[in-house]
Amino acid sequence: xxxxxxxxxxxxxxxxxxxxxxxxxxxxxxxxxxxxxxxxxxxxxxxxxxxxxxxxxxxxxxxxxxxxxxxxxxxxxxxxxxxxxxxxxxxxxxxxxxxxxxxxxxxxxxxxxxxxxxxxxxxxxxxxxxxxxxxxxxxxxxxxxxxxxxxxxxxxx
Amino acid sequence: xxxxxxxxxxxxxxxxxxxxxxxxxxxxxxxxxxxxxxxxxxxxxxxxxxxxxxxxxxxxxxxxxxxxxxxxxxxxxxxxxxxxxxxxxxxxxxxxxxxxxxxxxxxxxxxxxxxxxxxxxxxxxxxxxxxxxxxxxxxxxxxxxxxxxxxxxxxxxxxxxxxxxxxxxxxxxxxxxxxxxxxxxxxxxxxxxxxxxxxxxxxxxxxxxxxxxxxxxxxxxxxxxxxxxxxxxxxxxxxxxxxxxxxxxxxxxxxxxxxxxxxxxxxxxxxxxxxxxxxxxxxxxxxxxxxxxxxxxxxxxxxxxxxxxxxxxxxxxxxxxxxxxxxxxxxxx
Numbered sequence: 001x002x003x004x005x006x007x008x009x010x011x012x013x014x015x016x017x018x019x020x021x022x023x024x025x026x027x028x029x030x031x032x033x034x035x036x037x038x039x040x041x042x043x044x045x046x047x048x049x050x051x052x053x054x055x056x057x058x059x060x061x062x063x064x065x066x067x068x069x070x071x072x073x074x075x076x077x078x079x080x081x082x083x084x085x086x087x088x089x090x091x092x093x094x095x096x097x098x099x100x101x102x103x104x105x106x107x108x109x110x111x112x113x114x115x116x117x118x119x120x121x122x123x124x125x126x127x128x129x130x131x132x133x134x135x136x137x138x139x140x141x142x143x144x145x146x147x148x149x150x151x152x153x154x155x156x157x
Numbered sequence: 158x159x160x161x162x163x164x165x166x167x168x169x170x171x172x173x174x175x176x177x178x179x180x181x182x183x184x185x186x187x188x189x190x191x192x193x194x195x196x197x198x199x200x201x202x203x204x205x206x207x208x209x210x211x212x213x214x215x216x217x218x219x220x221x222x223x224x225x226x227x228x229x230x231x232x233x234x235x236x237x238x239x240x241x242x243x244x245x246x247x248x249x250x251x252x253x254x255x256x257x258x259x260x261x262x263x264x265x266x267x268x269x270x271x272x273x274x275x276x277x278x279x280x281x282x283x284x285x286x287x288x289x290x291x292x293x294x295x296x297x298x299x300x301x302x303x304x305x306x307x308x309x310x311x312x313x314x315x316x317x318x319x320x321x322x323x324x325x326x327x328x329x330x331x332x333x334x335x336x337x338x339x340x341x342x343x344x345x346x347x348x349x350x351x352x353x354x355x356x357x358x359x360x361x362x363x364x365x366x367x368x369x370x371x372x373x374x375x376x377x378x379x380x381x382x383x384x385x386x387x388x389x390x391x392x393x394x395x396x397x398x399x400x401x402x403x404x405x406x407x408x409x410x411x412x413x414x415x416x417x418x419x420x421x422x423x424x425x426x427x428x429x430x431x432x433x434x435x436x437x438x439x440x441x442x443x444x445x446x447x448x449x450x451x452x453x454x455x456x457x458x459x460x461x462x463x464x465x466x467x468x469x470x471x472x473x474x475x476x477x478x479x480x481x482x483x484x485x486x487x488x489x490x
Binding site (some may be wrong): 027030031033034035036097098099106107110111112 | 451452461463471475489
């Protein structure tokens with residue numbers, strides 16, 4: 001019995017760099033790989049932070065303007081709240097034995113998911129390939145990404 | 158002599174005796190009547206006095222408003238009777254002890270003192286100035302306001318606790334139980350369908366009220382509720398029953414020979430490294446009742462994720478579980 005016939009493929013575009021925004025993309029990609037589905041990830045705009053060496057361990061969670069957060073926006077916008085929330089979220093994730101973002105990237109790479117950075121966003125943020133984590137396969141344009149993701153289901157986060 | 162006449166002689170004597178008795182009774186009655194008349198004559202002034210006093214008293218009561226109060230009370234009573242049915246009264250009877258307790262608690266002097274103080278603020282309502290947000294913040298600097306806020310918060314906490322108790326009790330009401338039973342029945346339908354190879358959940362299950370999510374238990378990491386274990390036989394191969402997801406209906410029916418056959422169908426060659434993973438999966442399932450996911454396998458066996466994907470291409474944890482005759486592992490990591 002084969003797991004997925006015909007061969008399935010997902011292409012996930014990560015455009016936000018918050019801690020709470022990074023995980024859905026990474027977990028989706030990992031779940032796809034675990035289910036025998038090919039996975040491609042394209043990190044663009046703020047999503048680049050997820051694969052930037054200097055930022056990957058310090059992703060924050062933005063509470064202000066988050067309707068699901070039970071903290072009032074007027075308080076959530078105070079300085080230090082983002083790191084406080086991120087710290088709390090990290091603690092909760094550690095309790096659930098969820099890997100850190102860096103670990104997730106490593107697991108994804110090892111499980112055969114392909115990670116790409118967006119060339120335009122790289123230019124905008126004046127970032128070089130060397131500043132990205134080693135798991136990023138290449139820096140490509142959106143057009144290249146669509147070529148690679150031919151036949152894939154595309155998920156934008 | 159005429160016998161009838163002889164008979165009549167004693168009769169006259171009897172009549173005479175009876176007449177005597179009658180006259181005695183008349184005398185008695187006359188005496189009584191006289192006494193009554195005397196009594197009335199004596200009583201009349203007294204009664205007049207009493208009546209006069211009573212009238213003044215009743216008038217005074219009327220003036221004091223007792224009767225108006227009584228009339229109003231009667232009207233309230235009527236309204237109560239109109240508004241409440243016998244069932245309500247029965248319930249009231251049940252609740253009477255707690256009502257009395259509440260009244261006792263509320264009439265304690267310190268509670269009454271607070272209430273009196275609070276009503277003073279309401280009485281002085283014409284002197285109260287409206288305040289805005291800043292005024293509110295400023296008011297919180299007052300010690301008494303702070304104390305009052307603390308009391309109100311505590312009150313709210315108690316009210317909230319009681320409210321959740323009530324809603325909890327309500328959720329155990331017959332209607333809720335009915336709904337839960339319904340949810341159970343539709344849930345059973347869902348798993349039967351899955352076993353028959355229908356992967357997608359149908360509208361029927363979506364319509365059914367979802368049973369309340371169980372609190373997440375600490376333990377192996379999962380980010381999704383483990384799928385309910387299907388025990389319906391989907392296929393029987395060589396006398397072994399398989400469920401629709403390819404797992405064994407009875408994991409204890411697993412043998413190494415069977416594993417070899419499943420692995421062959423999966424396109425996996427079983428060597429020492431693969432056996433290590435399969436043996437771990439079986440041991441872990443026996444211990445925790447759940448198939449291990451990739452992260453658990455890598456953490457427990459020391460194998461890298463990469464190695465796992467090399468040993469079992471495609472979906473390592475799922476393939477290993479299938480070869481081990483175990484259900485599909487849950488979790489996303």
